[in-house]
Amino acid sequence: MTTAARSTSPTAGSPGxxxxxxxxxxxxxxxxxxKPHAKTAFGIRDWAPDDCAAQISLPGSGLDLGLxxxxxxxxxxxxxxxxxxxxxxxxxxxxxxxxRPTLLAAIQAGMDVVAGMHxxxxxxxxxxxxxxxxxVQLIDVRVPPVGLSVATGRKRSGKRLHTVGTDCALGxxxxxxxxxxxxxxxxxxxxxxxxxxxxxxxxxxxxxxxSVVADFVAGAAEALSPDADPDHWDVIEGQGALLHPxxxxxxxxxxxxxxxxxxxxxxxxTRTHIVTCPNAAIPPLDEIxxxxxxxxxxxxxxxxxxxxxxxxxxxxxxxxxxAMSEASALLGVPCFDPMKTPADAVIDRLLxx
Amino acid sequence: MTTAARSTSPTAGSPGxxxxxxxxxxxxxxxxxxKPHAKTAFGIRDWAPDDCAAQISLPGSGLDLGLxxxxxxxxxxxxxxxxxxxxxxxxxxxxxxxxRPTLLAAIQAGMDVVAGMHxxxxxxxxxxxxxxxxxVQLIDVRVPPVGLSVATGRKRSGKRLHTVGTDCALGxxxxxxxxxxxxxxxxxxxxxxxxxxxxxxxxxxxxxxxSVVADFVAGAAEALSPDADPDHWDVIEGQGALLHPxxxxxxxxxxxxxxxxxxxxxxxxTRTHIVTCPNAAIPPLDEIxxxxxxxxxxxxxxxxxxxxxxxxxxxxxxxxxxAMSEASALLGVPCFDPMKTPADAVIDRLLxx
Numbered sequence: 001m002t003t004a005a006r007s008t009s010p011t012a013g014s015p016g017x018x019x020x021x022x023x024x025x026x027x028x029x030x031x032x033x034x035k036p037h038a039k040t041a042f043g044i045r046d047w048a049p050d051d052c053a054a055q056i057s058l059p060g061s062g063l064d065l066g067l068x069x070x071x072x073x074x075x076x077x078x079x080x081x082x083x084x085x086x087x088x089x090x091x092x093x094x095x096x097x098x099x100r101p102t103l104l105a106a107i108q109a110g111m112d113v114v115a116g117m118h119x120x121x122x123x124x125x126x127x128x129x130x131x132x133x134x135x136v137q138l139i140d141v142r143v144p145p146v147g148l149s150v151a152t153g154r155k156r157s158g159k160r161l162h163t164v165g166t167d168c169a170l171g172x173x174x175x176x177x178x179x180x181x182x183x184x185x186x187x188x189x190x191x192x193x194x195x196x197x198x199x200x201x202x203x204x205x206x207x208x209x210x211s212v213v214a215d216f217v218a219g220a221a222e223a224l225s226p227d228a229d230p231d232h233w234d235v236i237e238g239q240g241a242l243l244h245p246x247x248x249x250x251x252x253x254x255x256x257x258x259x260x261x262x263x264x265x266x267x268x269x270t271r272t273h274i275v276t277c278p279n280a281a282i283p284p285l286d287e288i289x290x291x292x293x294x295x296x297x298x299x300x301x302x303x304x305x306x307x308x309x310x311x312x313x314x315x316x317x318x319x320x321x322x323a324m325s326e327a328s329a330l331l332g333v334p335c336f337d338p339m340k341t342p343a344d345a346v347i348d349r350l351l352x353x
Numbered sequence: 354m355t356t357a358a359r360s361t362s363p364t365a366g367s368p369g370x371x372x373x374x375x376x377x378x379x380x381x382x383x384x385x386x387x388k389p390h391a392k393t394a395f396g397i398r399d400w401a402p403d404d405c406a407a408q409i410s411l412p413g414s415g416l417d418l419g420l421x422x423x424x425x426x427x428x429x430x431x432x433x434x435x436x437x438x439x440x441x442x443x444x445x446x447x448x449x450x451x452x453r454p455t456l457l458a459a460i461q462a463g464m465d466v467v468a469g470m471h472x473x474x475x476x477x478x479x480x481x482x483x484x485x486x487x488x489v490q491l492i493d494v495r496v497p498p499v500g501l502s503v504a505t506g507r508k509r510s511g512k513r514l515h516t517v518g519t520d521c522a523l524g525x526x527x528x529x530x531x532x533x534x535x536x537x538x539x540x541x542x543x544x545x546x547x548x549x550x551x552x553x554x555x556x557x558x559x560x561x562x563x564s565v566v567a568d569f570v571a572g573a574a575e576a577l578s579p580d581a582d583p584d585h586w587d588v589i590e591g592q593g594a595l596l597h598p599x600x601x602x603x604x605x606x607x608x609x610x611x612x613x614x615x616x617x618x619x620x621x622x623t624r625t626h627i628v629t630c631p632n633a634a635i636p637p638l639d640e641i642x643x644x645x646x647x648x649x650x651x652x653x654x655x656x657x658x659x660x661x662x663x664x665x666x667x668x669x670x671x672x673x674x675x676a677m678s679e680a681s682a683l684l685g686v687p688c689f690d691p692m693k694t695p696a697d698a699v700i701d702r703l704l705x706x
């Protein structure tokens with residue numbers, strides 16, 4: 001049996017469970033030659049190298065992920081690939097017709113196919129029929145799981161770090177991935193918990209939180225980071241911003257359901273206002289911090305801020321250093337830029353209970 | 354053409370437009386004899402009497418709404434009924450089989466059929482086929498409109514009052530209906546804007562805000578109360594509570610998109626904590642007020658609190674008077690109980706810019 005309905009996933013567990021993908025992956029970049037358009041494939045390669053078995057591209061691409069290049073049958077047989085991941089976006093967000101033979105070949109080799117594009121895989125009859133015949137799944141990571149519940153607010157075991165921000169698209173996912181990796185590097189049991197499509201493809205699971213019906217946002221966040229061992233850390237990718245006129249609802253529901261013990265505030269110091277809302281000025285970081293703490297205390301009174309993550313890509317080295325010093329002084333916590341500087345001080349602060 | 358898809362409604366206007374129902378109504382209570390189970394029918398009768406053309410019940414009910422009792426064909430022909438409204442809930446939230454002949458008769462008389470139950474009307478093949486043949490609509494008010502947009506945060510013209518609360522189910526809808534009626538009674542142009550299924554059935558339109566995908570909650574609220582004349586008041590029904598661990602996301606998105614000029618805080622003084630979350634204490638009203646104002650200022654810096662609505666149904670008369678005096682003193686605004694005392698002082702405060 002196959003369908004895009006997430007509830008039929010043999011790995012999804014109970015209703016409302018976050019998606020879990022079958023690993024390892026065959027990464028497909030189509031005929032895309034412009035690397036930024038294949039950032040999902042490179043992101044998975046960089047952040048989940050052990051999950052990547054092979055790559056496949058079409059003539060004209062030339063992109064190299066440093067993995068064995070082979071057809072789906074070979075990837076399955078010789079490299080154990082279980083899932084083909086569409087790791088590149090074609091112009092317009094649709095799946096080009098000439099990419100389909102590769103997807104069909106993967107299906108016929110017994111692989112699931114995963115995508116996060118505007119075209120739903122299951123809306124392509126040829127793919128749907130082939131997947132049904134082969135008994136594999138077509139999975140659209142933009143579709144939330146069915147059977148989500150309303151949040152209970154019950155405190156869960158284990159520890160949680162949540163990356164929150166002052167706007168969209170400034171580093172919350174990258175910061176969370178960096179901190180999860182830094183925790184693991186110290187031998188600490190940690191999981192990155194993805195809440196957006198790119199993060200889900202990198203992590204191999206998660207919930208696209210902004211696609212969840214509003215009543216269930218906090219409940220979805222609860223399902224995403226379930227009870228865990230007392231010393232386990234979930235590092236939960238943030239979405240939107242609490243002071244964003246468009247998306248604050250998503251941010252707040254995710255924050256409440258995550259019940260974070262620790263917050264890292266992500267900011268781009270060149271932004272004076274929400275990019276898409278010119279009238280929404282971004283207040284100083286200490287005011288941002290106060291608002292996040294105030295909101296988060298509803299479900300975890302002991303929440304604290306343990307660091308600032310600054311995206312200093314728009315600043316000179318000198319200006320970046322100044323900005324980081326100022327942010328650190330303002331909030332009294334360590335500051336880092338995950339693209340440039342180590343996370344050690346933030347991890348130290350996190351672990352110093 | 355007919356379908357439950359809201360986008361096909363001839364009255365719905367552009368994509369993302371709130372639902373608008375065809376009036377007047379034939380109110381159907383099935384064979385329900387217990388009045389509280391028919392509260393939707395009585396609510397519509399009480400709050401929108403001019404929209405009610407007739408009633409129909411089945412043997413065993415005996416409920417009387419004070420309207421002409423007649424079959425659908427007569428209701429359409431003699432009383433101009435355009436829509437049959439399921440105004441009662443059967444045990445389990447489903448539509449009993451023996452209610453269907455009445456629904457079919459309404460369809461055959463050219464009426465739309467509207468419901469807000471767990472069973473979707475369009476999932477009953479017999480009804481779907483009949484509606485298609487008759488060219489009428491089956492409308493489930495729990496289904497949000499298609500084509501909703503992300504909120505822009507752009508300030509709209511006209512004025513807005515929003516009822517917000519300390520918990521669910523304590524009087525936000527009733528307060529909003531009362532205040533909208535009080536404004537109209539003073540000759541002021543005002544509309545009640547419904548955000549939940551019962552309110553939508555009473556108002557004849559609206560958006561079921563808790564069923565909207567999280568990314569679009571604030572955008573749905575923007576669509577619900579569009580640009581209006583400078584002196585027009587939209588009175589927007591609140592949902593959930595800002596300090597509710599399960600539903601705060603809904604509340605915040607609705608608050609931001611509503612851009613209220615004025616808030617009325619609704620509270621039940623017998624509640625010490627969120628009913629469904631024993632660990633979530635309800636803080637004092639002045640703290641609640643501070644939090645709502647802080648959140649609302651993001652999209653309307655001039656927002657103010659103009660009143661408190663207390664549900665004193667659980668108190669003695671003496672205790673109710675004391676509670677109302679205390680609430681009024683604490684917030685420095687008038688307090689009323691919409692079931693017991695006049696709204697005049699709150700309206701006076703609202704209109705005293």
